[in-house]
Amino acid sequence: xxxxxxxxxxxxxxxxxxxxxxxxxxxxxxxxxxxxxxxxxxxxxxxxxxxxxxxxxxxxxxxxxxxxxxxxxxxxxxxxxxxxxxxxxxxxxxxxxxxxxxxxxxxxxxxxxxxxxxxxxxxx
Numbered sequence: 001x002x003x004x005x006x007x008x009x010x011x012x013x014x015x016x017x018x019x020x021x022x023x024x025x026x027x028x029x030x031x032x033x034x035x036x037x038x039x040x041x042x043x044x045x046x047x048x049x050x051x052x053x054x055x056x057x058x059x060x061x062x063x064x065x066x067x068x069x070x071x072x073x074x075x076x077x078x079x080x081x082x083x084x085x086x087x088x089x090x091x092x093x094x095x096x097x098x099x100x101x102x103x104x105x106x107x108x109x110x111x112x113x114x115x116x117x118x119x120x121x122x123x124x
Contacts, residue, residue: 027081028062028111033104038073042099049095058091060084063116078111 035043043066050056063078079085085108093103 028114029079029082029085030109030111031075031077031079031085032107032109033073033075033077035073035075035101035104037071038101040068040073042101043073045099046092046095046101049098050091053091053095055088055091058088060088078114082108 050058060080061077061084062080063076065076067074077085079088096103
């Protein structure tokens with residue numbers, strides 16, 4: 001009997017709806033780019049230009065992965081916020097133009113979960 005009364009007095013758990021709202025308000029973003037026809041030389045030129053411009057580690061960029069699949073350069077970035085990504089875009093776009101890359105249309109998705117076992121840097 002005591003156990004029953006105890007369970008009735010417990011606070012109700014938060015609903016899944018309130019949890020979903022918190023997740024949707026997370027600021028981190030996954031940004032995906034597909035650069036058709038971009039060469040590895042152009043990719044390297046973009047990073048060299050970023051370094052020359054004083055942005056070897058762009059502010060707000062948490063994680064960057066690039067890979068080539070056929071004639072496409074695929075880029076996946078995690079940014080701390082939309083604002084940080086937008087600020088970086090003002091730096092990146094003139095560099096892409098200079099290197100001969102058309103303006104990309106990113107796919108922007110709020111990050112739901114992030115896990116990293118080891119911090120690594122693979123030289124390109």
